[in-house]
Amino acid sequence: GEDVEQSLFLSVREGDSSVINCTYTDSSSTYLYWYKQEPGAGLQLLTYIFSNMDMKQDQRLTVLLNKKDKHLSLRIADTQTGDSAIYFCAEMDSGTYKYIFGTGTRLKVLA
């Protein structure tokens, strides 16, 4: 079945760049997403990329997609303490329209 994998933890210093990685298995996914979850809150859509794109930039966020390797990454430039959260990668199964989420990566930003 479909599977999305992420590393569980990442720690960076304030001002550095963070790179959160994700691998997925469904090559027919149309969209790939990054969601952010702050403590006690629901998931908030950060950005998404269409499967025919290689890169998408949105202010401090850069999404890179390598379809051949089924690898997605999220780069956060100039990481701030407010970026500390859990980041979930998700793909949308184009057949069932089901979202498949990863385990989430807990980003900790050190002052």
Added chain:
Amino acid sequence: EAGVTQFPSHSVIEKGQTVTLRCDPISGHDNLYWYRRVMGKEIKFLLHFVKESKQDESGMPNNRFLAERTGGTYSTLKVQPAELEDSGVYFCASSQHLINSPLHFGNGTRLTVT
């Protein structure tokens, strides 16, 4: 616009008891999803409603779980009888369209079965 709201935010029940979770999607959103996250693991799909119809319930763990969406508005997810492994955070999400439409999530209900 009001976001997706879930009630209660926390629930602690004993094994064997019944719990009902409620989700109010964003008004006008036909698609409503239930997801569950067990501690430290991935967010797993439970089921998907389109209006009042169950589009996909392939993620429901077993027949102790019953979801309804009468009238195509709010949805309830009942667990009866609850087991220890049902503990986790239950998220509801809604979207206006099936594709090209992001999921809007509620804050989740944290269920603890003791």
